[in-house]
Amino acid sequence: MSRKTLLNSKDIEIILHRLACQLIENHNDFSNTVLIGLQPRGTFLAERLAELLKTAYNIKELELGLLDITFYRDDFRRKDKPLAAETTQMNFLIEDKKVVIIDDVLFSGRSIRAALTAIQSYGRPKSIELLVLIDRRFSRHLPIQPNYRGRQVDAINEEKVLVTWKKTHKKDAVYIESKA
Amino acid sequence: MQELSVEHLLGIKYLKPNDIDVIFKTADHFKEVINRPIKKVPSLRDITIANLFFENSTRTKLSFELAEKRLSADVINFSAGQSSVKKGETLIDTVNNILSMKVDIVVMRHGNVGAGVFLSKHVNAKIINAGDGTHEHPTQALLDSYSIREKLGTVKGKKIVIVGDVLHSRVALSNIFALKLQGATVKVCGPTTLIPKYISSLGVEVETNLKKALEWCDVANVLRVQHERMDIKYFPSTREYTQLFGINQEILDNLGKKIVIMHPGPINRGVEITSDVADSSESIILNQVENGVAVRMAVIYLLAQQIKR
Secondary structure, eight states, X not given: OEEEEEEOHHHHHHHHHHHHHHHHHHHTTOTTEEEEEETTTHXXXXXXXXXXXXXXXXXXXXXXXXXOOGGXXXXXXXXXXXXXXXXXXXXXXXXXXXXXXXXXXXXXXXXXXXXXXXXXXXOOOSEEEEEEEEEETTOXXXXXXXXXXXXXXXXXXXXXXXXXXXXXXXXXXXXXXXXX | OOOOSOSSBOOGGGOOHHHHHHHHHHHHHHHHHTTSSSOOOOTTTTOEEEEEESSOOSHHHHHHHHHHHHTTOEEEEEEGGGSGGGGTOOHHHHHHHHHTTTOOXXXXXXXXXXXXXXXXXXXXXXXXEEEETTTBXXXXXXXXXXXXXXXXXXXXXXXXXXXXXXXXXXXXHHHHXXXXXXXXXXXXXXXXXXXXXXXXGGTOEEEOOHHHHHHHOSEEEEOOOOGGGOSSOSSSOHHHHHHHHOBOHHHHHTTSSOOEEEOOSOOOBTTTBOHHHHTSTTBOHHHHHHHHHHHHHHHHHHHHTTOOO
């Protein structure tokens, strides 16, 4: 197993600020916008962005939801291991709201497809955008593209993009792992 | 972790403590789902479920049907009263005919003890026992334990008394298995004629004095008097039963403590429980009904997970 560092904590800090600024350009004070982090790993990015928007950019009222998409996935009963659900925390309706879905890595697009279906359980949003830290190009199974991306990566299918966060792994970093 | 150790849900006695944990954790997620504006997930959109009810049922059948529909399964319903069973068709023939329609899961209620086990050995589908005679009613016991856990935080270490017609109750037997499996202490209380002789072999004490039983317990799970299953008279009169084993607000007020009141329904109001108790803040009867859908969704989801395409 070999591991190559793609982004270090300084890179991630810069990217988070850029993504926050891009969000502010389109959503102003976030009065009609909600951020939704996808369980399990998108929630760390969503929480960091929300924190940054509040502390560094003085966004006062920001609604953040954590959405689990297990019951909406199309690989139920197709995996060797059973799918375990995570907690969903959506204490608001998204009727007529601008929704920003947040995930760490965009790969095949199937998780986002599931999230688009899951979100409809909370109302009819005005619009839905997608924000990801890493966009793996050329690996999409579905016609889904992000509106905001931290870094675009060309990785072959056998390689794995691993995102670690200060909160859980004591270090902000993105690695590319390969078996070779 | 998120996998059941059993292939069918035939009874609580076949489950391990971890199975109950897995079911409850999954039910927590479905409880969140059924409180959304749109209470439906697409997980089981390629699964067909047959509800075979050879005995009458209202709430269990509705609860299963709602659970199945909220998981997006295709559902077919069968009631023995309007079927070829009346013309002499056997259980196996009836079920095999239904399975030929490519059914994946069978939810069955039957008047005979062991009907679910029998079926699981003869048909190639997941079987969920929705009540087999006076034997087991596992999903009811699971939702009862889930409701206690929700109300009191845990089942472990709690004192639970099952009051009433234990002899004819499948709910009582499944509850005893489920509660003991989770570390609760269980007593039964009722007329000695309605307490099975083998009950102590299950690690359950008998208390024939309702007041003492209620003073001892944290939770009273009150059973319906099942007149339809009684072939002889088990107590002199309904009035006498109510005087000795009926729960009213006055009895609860005199306890000097709050206890949780449960009932699997349907209630004989004024017989085993008065209306003011059934509708009081101590009663979690309606929570049991709501939790029933979430727990049944969890059971169906977890069993469906084992069906590979």
